[in-house]
Amino acid sequence: MRNVIFTAAWALLLVVLPLPVAAGVEVVASIAPVHSLTARVMQGIGAPDLLLPPGASPHDHALRPSDAAALERAALVFWIGPRLEPWLERPLATLATGARVIRLADTRGLTRLARREGASFEAHDEDTEPAHTDDDSDPHLWLDPVNAKLWLDTIAAALADADPENRALYLANAAAARTELDGLATEIDARLAPVRDRPFVVFHDAFHYFERRFDIEAVGAVALSDARAPGPARITEIRERIRTLGAVCLFREPQFRAALVATVTEDTGVRIGLLDPLGATLQPGPGLYPDLLRGLAEGLTDCLD
Numbered sequence: 001m002r003n004v005i006f007t008a009a010w011a012l013l014l015v016v017l018p019l020p021v022a023a024g025v026e027v028v029a030s031i032a033p034v035h036s037l038t039a040r041v042m043q044g045i046g047a048p049d050l051l052l053p054p055g056a057s058p059h060d061h062a063l064r065p066s067d068a069a070a071l072e073r074a075a076l077v078f079w080i081g082p083r084l085e086p087w088l089e090r091p092l093a094t095l096a097t098g099a100r101v102i103r104l105a106d107t108r109g110l111t112r113l114a115r116r117e118g119a120s121f122e123a124h125d126e127d128t129e130p131a132h133t134d135d136d137s138d139p140h141l142w143l144d145p146v147n148a149k150l151w152l153d154t155i156a157a158a159l160a161d162a163d164p165e166n167r168a169l170y171l172a173n174a175a176a177a178r179t180e181l182d183g184l185a186t187e188i189d190a191r192l193a194p195v196r197d198r199p200f201v202v203f204h205d206a207f208h209y210f211e212r213r214f215d216i217e218a219v220g221a222v223a224l225s226d227a228r229a230p231g232p233a234r235i236t237e238i239r240e241r242i243r244t245l246g247a248v249c250l251f252r253e254p255q256f257r258a259a260l261v262a263t264v265t266e267d268t269g270v271r272i273g274l275l276d277p278l279g280a281t282l283q284p285g286p287g288l289y290p291d292l293l294r295g296l297a298e299g300l301t302d303c304l305d
Helices: 002-016 032-041 065-073 086-094 144-160 163-193 210-214 232-246 258-265 288-304
Strands: 027-029 077-080 102-103 200-204 220-223 249-252 271-274
Touching: 002 086, 027 032, 032 077, 032 144, 032 163, 032 288, 065 086, 077 086, 102 144, 144 163, 144 210, 144 232, 163 288, 200 232, 200 258, 200 288, 220 232, 220 258, 232 258, 249 258, 249 288
Parallel strands: 027 077, 077 102, 200 220, 200 249, 249 271
Antiparallel strands: none
16 A cells, blocks of 8 residues: 555656756768757757867868767767768768768758868958859858858757757757847858958868958868878979968968978978867867857967058
């Protein structure tokens, strides 16, 4: 009789007290910015797994055993696409067989920019038209916060379909994150205003979306947007570009060799700054994406001011 009374009391307590929200799906994200946006949408429900470790290049990565296991468990996988992450295409086909795979580069309405060629970009100075397909576009799409806002909706919709019990929270999180990004864009725009007339060079042409969105475009890049190592002719061209335009800064990235940066900048008088397009030094999670964009603005102003 005592056990019956205890069971009835416990059942009543479960009815009265709200149960914690449980993660309904296993989710994997390819790179830290995508992981951050996904984690923001999943806040209060669960957390996605991150495939690409901090500091690794998204253009060339070897899958770890833990990554393979995560893909095999996944119900949803978010990635940019093969233009940025060619190493992930085959594992998705062979390991993520039970998952819905969302290629964020296919999101409708994205701002797409054509890849810039040449160390000094002259061939495309007059080309202000966007790229129209994934094949001819620069794949670093996440560095435009307007693109990120569209991805929040795509991520939330996919999560809501896979886990309808938590649909309302996914959609509310995405809406709140979009508002946060609007405020961040206003903050960054104001911060960059004093240095917009200062010429600079980037090591790797990864920042075109950020540059175009905030009207502060580089005058050249040492390496192409796919991160291929530059040859001697390109290094010579960019060194001349630095001198003739009076570039104030050359921005390196955490994952590239410092020795090559030193070769490019030797005897030019240019300052060396740091820009991190992936958040390699940041803590993965919901706050990484806004911290990444804020860090780009800080890196630019710290060196160019």
